[in-house]
Amino acid sequence: MMKFLFMLIFMIPMCFMKNMFWMVQMMLFLLMFLFMNLGMSLNLFCNFSYMLSCDIMSYGLIMLSIWISVLMIMASENLYKMNFFLNFFLFNIIFLLIMLYLTFSTMNMFLFYLFFEGSLIPTLMLIIGWGYQPERIQAGMYLLFYTLFVSLPLLMGIFYLYNEMQSMMIYFLKFMNLNIYMLYFSMIMAFLVKMPMYFVHLWLPKAHVEAPVSGSMILAGIMLKLGGYGLLRLMIFLQEINLKLNYIWIVISLIGGFYISLKCFSQIDIKSLIAYSSVAHMSIVISGIMVMNYWGFIGSYILMIGHGLCSSGMFCLANISYERLHSRSLYINKGMMNFMPSMSLWWFLLMSSNMAAPPSLNLMGEISLINSLMSWSWVSMFMLMMISFFSAGYSLYLYSFVQHGKYYSGVYSYYTGVSREYLMLILHWLPLNILIMKIDYSMIWF
Amino acid sequence: MNNMKYSICFISFIFLFMMSMLNFIFMIYFIMNKLVILLEWEIISFNSISIVMSILLDWMSLLFMMFVFLISSVVIYYSKSYMSSELNLMRFIILVLLFVFSMMLLIISPNIISILLGWDGLGLVSYCLVIYYQNLKSYNAGMLTALSNRIGDVLILMVISWMLNYGSWNYIFYLEFMNNDWQMKFVSSMIIMAAMTKSAQIPFSSWLPAAMAAPTPVSALVHSSTLVTAGVYLLIRFNMLLLDTFFLKMLLLLSGLTMFMAGISANYEFDLKKIIALSTLSQLGLMMSILSMGMPDLAFFHLLTHAMFKALLFMCAGVIIHLMNDMQDIRFMGGISMYIPLTTLCMNISNMALCGIPFLAGFYSKDLVLEMVNFSTFNLSIFFLFYLSTGLTMFYSFRLVMYLMINDYNLMSIYNLYDEDYVMLKSMFILLFMSVISGSFLNWMIFPYPYMIYLPFNMKMMVIYVSLIGGMFGYLVSNMNIYSVNKFIMTYNLSNFLGMMWFMPNLSTYGLNYYFLKFSQNLVKNIDLGWSEIYSGFGMMSIMKKNSVLYNIYQMNNFKIYLFSFVIWMVIILFMMLFNI
Structure with missing residues (x-):
């Protein structure tokens, strides 16, 4: 595990050399390839070096974060063309990736907390540094303070845990069972805000709308999954109390998911629509984790990975339109099929993956989550049906509004998709739909 | 693209036609040797649950595949001419091929998870096909179609979760075993609902006429013979589970009402394609209702014969729409039998097959269905629904024939109709041949022993009576003059109700x-x-x-x-x- 960390650290000087934009990307591809070949024969923690190790759960998420980072570089070619603080941008991405890598692979609770919060800084830099409107300052504040407000209790909780356990090893958490209300709330609220749960989701659409494409991709792709990862890890010593209190989160998430799906119909900003749709998906993930059965855990894990790829791809698509029309409004992004018929295919494929069409990972995850929630209580069926139905509704709404019909008559010049963009979308879509062939890597992990 | 000798249309036609013949041969082999092949590919197995991708090949799936391949091959060949001025013909053909592919996946999978691949695929691809033209009408129709079908998808997802306890989702194994399990009640009700969305039964039927915004070849393939029959096919597979349940009785009532409602609405409609769509809806109601009486083989039989002549009818309508400068209103048509005799021939034969004129395709299935209804012990309302709908079929068919072929040509004073589009005609003749023979050939092939029907004379002749009365009405209505049209104002509200499909389009969109x-x-x-x-x-x-x-x-x-x-x-x-x- 250490070797990958060192590879990343020694890539930092490379970011500051001249003309290293694509080289960094290639090196990250190489890293991805090397990491993919990591022997993951066990379902337990393996590949220990110092305090780093990974099991299947962190393996998949690390892979996702490397993959999304690669595609982030690929998506931000505009910065390369304009030479817009390129070196610092690359450094930012590498720094973010290091943070994410350490968050997922560290074995120490405190270090997990440290890197969990540390990944916020580069994200904030991305939004404030490379965002578009002046409102990005406010969006950055929302992002920062929403998450910080609940993460300090988490720090306290971790200290309490250290006092109880006399160790910070994540692996040892499974020998603990703490039934303390305050501890429970302080432990999970940080992750619920990060996910984000309904009611505390306001930072997400704001951040997405103001973020550059790379920021949106990493936010939707990985940052939301940090919350899910934290819940999956910590749930093990909160089992008993969670079974008492889980109905709160499940009810909020299910009804909230339904409401959020409805809210998607009122959005006129493409990015904010996609952001709201991620909240709707994450709400099922939260409820799946909170149910605490096997199906729920694997389902939330699979849906997290699927959604990471899918929503990141959708943000790429939104950016592709944005780069050409300089607007994210649904009233201006219209009739794109007349300009970019081939891109329309990718819009459709990613939209259909977003609404959990087969054979995407999203479908597998949704099936597992529905199974788990139905075994918890069959009344949740109705809300699940609503969420699932309206997810198709807003996906198709977005697709057809952007692609179908007449184009905006104020468009004077336009250019079709370039191969870089198609490659980027293929690299999003292919793992999303191919990984289901080897789904046991996501399904059997403890 | 389509000027080349080996255009994508021609290549796809050859491929699909060969596949159809191959399936035909396999079907005969399977039916003779009573073979069933079940292939399973295990994706994952854990916690004593296995998720598998299964493929079931028996005579039923092979026969259905043969029909779908045949219709799609001729439809693709036909669209070489119909869509000849389309810039993105390649996109269109690929979409149709994708549609056929997902239909195949639906037909061959007896597993409720792997059926999703076909089921969702059908919904998505048909959405793309409905919104193929870039106008608002197709946009709305596509959304209505996709979201109505999505209800079915969601219900299938819920069925998956209800079947979790059985350890596998190969539903064919549980149909008889778990018949009395209480969870199977949920499963069966949801399956019926899902099938009703796909087959456009009554609460969900507004999408089928709306989907006529698609290009006509799509209507011929998708919204007449394949997509909409997917629901019927699913219920045929699930039939063992549903026998003698309350849900099936509800389905019988709803599908009977669908049949009746669509038959009446077709008489109020002036859009050529919508009339045919409503007639499809009516026939779907017939299939569903005979299925819910517990005779899935008859439903399957009618499904196949109906697919043939309905695809043909749509293709004829496409030719006519082409000639009328894309005008679909039947009031502007008339007298076309003088100018395009070959198309008129096809149209009349398919119409007659639809009405069940003896020894054409529809006769064998429809007459058998109606006599089995007579033979069974259901109450009077069901009986009337069936027979009124049969009369109504004749009614709107005759009305259509009168409007199209008998009166004068009403569109423009200078016109040029031609019947020499051999690409369209050739593809239509294949289906014409099939819609003449498919009834008898299927009748001899798929029923190992004949149905025994024993009826008094008047009951036996009942079909002919209602057909004659319906035909007479159709003739009279199409010859009405201005005074009798005024009389419709007296029943304005009723006409509105009946003509707008019982307000269902309004209820399911604005409502x-x-x-x-x-x-x-x-x-x-x-x-x-x-x-x-x-x-x-x-x-x-x-x-x-x-x-x-x-x-x-x-x-x-x-x-x-x-x-x-x-x-x-x-x-x-x-x-x-x-x-x-």
Whole structure:
């Protein structure tokens, strides 16, 4: 595990050399390839070096974060063309990736907390540094303070845990069972805000709308999954109390998911629509984790990975339109099929993956989550049906509004998709739909 | 693209036609040797549950595949001419091929998870095909189609979760075993609902006429013979589970009403394609209702024969629409039998097959269905629904024939109709041949022993009676003059109700949209921009602001006040220490 960390650290000087934009990307591809070949024969923690190790759960998420980072570089070619603080941008991405890598692979609770919060800084830099409107300052504040407000209790909780356990090893958490209300709330609220749960989701659409494409991709792709990862890890010593209190989160998430799906119909900003749709998906993930059965855990894990790829791809698509029309409004992004018929295919494929069409990972995850929630209580069926139905509704709404019909008559010049963009979308879509062939890597992990 | 000799249309036609013949041969082999092949590919197995991708090949799936391949091959060949001025012909053909592919996946999978691949695929691809033309009407129709079908998808997802306890999702193994399990009640009700969305039965039937916004070859393939029959096919597979349940009786009532409703609405309609769509809906009701009486083989039989002549009917309609400068209103047509005799021939034969004129395709299936209805012990309302709908079939068919072929040509005074589009005609002749012979050939092939029907003379002749009466009405209605049209005003409300499919399109679009969208606006206004903001970001900011102003005021005061407050604080602490509070 250490070797990958060192590879990343020694890539930092490379970011500051001249003309290293694509080289960094290639090196990250190489890293991805090397990491993919990591022997993951066990379902337990393996590949220990110092305090780093990974099991299947962190393996998949690390892979996702490397993959999304690669595609982030690929998506931000505009910065390369304009030479817009390129070196610092690359450094930012590498720094973010290091943070994410350490968050997922560290074995120490405190270090997990440290890197969990540390990944916020580069994200904030991305939004404030490379965002578009002046409102990005406010969006950055929302992002920062929403998450910080609940993460300090988490720090306290971790200290309490250290006092109880006399160790910070994540692996040892499974020998603990703490039934303390305050501890429970302080432990999970940080992750619920990060996910984000309904009611505390306001930072997400704001951040997405103001973020550059790379920021949106990493936010939707990985940052939301940090919350899910934290819940999956910590749930093990909160089992008993969670079974008492889980109905709160499940009810909020299910009804909230339904409401959020409805809210998607009122959005006129493409990015904010996609952001709201991620909240709707994450709400099922939260409820799946909170149910605490096997199906729920694997389902939330699979849906997290699927959604990471899918929503990141959708943000790429939104950016592709944005780069050409300089607007994210649904009233201006219209009739794109007349300009970019081939891109329309990718819009459709990613939209259909977003609404959990087969054979995407999203479908597998949704099936597992529905199974788990139905075994918890069959009344949740109705809300699940609503969420699932309206997810198709807003996906198709977005697709057809952007692609179908007449184009905006104020468009004077336009250019079709370039191969870089198609490659980027293929690299999003292919793992999303191919990984289901080897789904046991996501399904059997403890 | 399509000027080349080996265009994509021609290649796809050859491929699909070969596949159809191959399936035909396999079907004969399977039916003779009573073979069933079940292939399973295990994707994952854990917690004693296995998720598999299964493929079931028996005579039924092979026969259905043969028909679908045949129809799609001729439809693709036909669209070489029909879509010849289309810029993106390649996209169109690929979409149709994708549609056929997902239909195949639906037909061969007896597993409720792997059926999703076909089921969702059908919904998505048909959405793309409905919104193929870039206008608002097709946009709305596509959304209605896709979302109605999505209800079915969601119900299938729920079925998956209800079947979790059985350890596998190969439903064919559980149909008889788990018949009395209480969870199977949920499964069967949801399967019926899902099938009703795909087959456009009554609460969901508004999408089928709306989907006529698609290009005509798509209507011929998708919305007449394949996609809409997917629901019937699913119920045929699930039949063992559903026998003698309450849900099946509900289905019988709803599908009977669908049949009746569509038959009446077709008589009020003036759009050529919509008339045929409503007639499809009526026939789907017939299939569903005979299925819910417990005769799935008859439903399957009618499904196949209907697929043939309905695809043919749509293709004829396509030719006519082409010649009429894309005009679909039947009031502008008339007398076309003088100019395009070959197309008229096809149209009349398919219409007659639809009405069940003896020894054409429809006769064998429809007559058998109706006699089995007569033979069974259902009450009078079901009986009337069946027979009135049969009469109505004749009614609208005759009306259509009268409007199209008998009167004068009404569109323009200068016109040029031609019947020499051999690409279209050739493809139509294949189906013409099939819609003549497929009834008898299937009748001999798929029923190992004949149905025994024993009826009194008048009951036996009942079909002919209602058909004759219906035909007469159709003739009279199409010859009505201006005074009799005025009389419709007397029954204005009733005509409105019957002509607008019992207000179903309105109910399922405006009736639902408005409330959900209003609710969504309210949610955004009250929660996202309202309470949530006040109690988190914005509220916290305003509190901080207020307090910092307060501290500012405090700090702007005299130094004396600090000292004074320090003294007071000390006094308080002293008192507390004194009294041991």
